[in-house]
Amino acid sequence: MSVELPAAPNATGVHYSDSPIQLEFDFAGSMAELTGFYAKALSPAGWKQTTELPLKSGIYDELIYGNTAKDLLTLRMHHFEGMTRGLLRFQTAAEVTEQDRVAKAELERRAKEKSSPPAAKAVSMPVPADAKNIKVTKGEIEFNVANGKAKAAVERLVKALTSEGWKGDVKNYDDLAGAVSLSNGSAHLTIHYTDTGVLPAEVGIDAIGVELERSSRSSTEQRPDCR
Incomplete structure (x- = not known):
């Protein structure tokens, strides 16, 4: 499946990957400026932010966009040498469903191990x-x-x-x-x-x-x- 991943203006070190489908780049502006750009650039294609503000994940700020097909775009950002290093990744609805299934299965496995310790030898x-x-x-x-x-x-x-x-x-x-x-x-x-x-x-x-x-x-x- 092809999807357009727009790069921010004046982005440098731009690298596009087909597997997974993602765009990596460095941006001279702030995170707020980068999210402002993507809010305008992605809206015409039907993408909407799922949260008002980016979420923290370790050193990263993440903003997730969804569309009516339930596909996802994840914008991951962090500060790097005075710039904003960004990654924009695309996932189909099927990939998101499978990711959720695997994560749920792992949580269930851990809960089962915790509640049922291995039998003593x-x-x-x-x-x-x-x-x-x-x-x-x-x-x-x-x-x-x-x-x-x-x-x-x-x-x-x-x-x-x-x-x-x-x-x-x-x-x-x-x-x-x-x-x-x-x-x-x-x-x-x-x-x-x-x-x-x-x-x-x-x-x-x-x-x-x-x-x-x-x-x-x-x-x-x-x-x-x-x-």
Whole structure:
């Protein structure tokens, strides 16, 4: 589609482009003088300003013109080395509709991402073969082991996790109790235990940003499976 894009009087550095259809130039006058010129030059062809004054867009002032066919002309201006640098761009009604559709789809996508965060990845966590009273939820695993075995069980589990990319933040071990914090990106695990020798030793794994599930094999047979 051909459209006439008039250049302002005494414009310099005039450059016309067919794709997109636009005119670039430098104008020795002010922005007000430039918009005054286009108000007169475009009116006979049926173009009308959509706003009374230019709109600010960063360093630019923009003025938009529309016609009965719903095509658009956008005049973009900014100050440059004592002159007004201008760009006049033409868009068909179909191009404007498609631009609006793409922009709306992007806004909807962002809103959906914000309201529906991505599902947390799952970590298949092996437990010792002799573990008892195993309790598993998405955010926690608890189990008992024989007295005197909790520290070793936790150390094996931590070793397997670090080989899968988890990093230790805080580590505090002794024979009676201990805890270690591990992270992998935005996911965090805290593994803790108590082993007093009076009651069965207790081991717990708490998760943030990741879902836990029990592996079908024991910690002596398999590494944790992160997926």
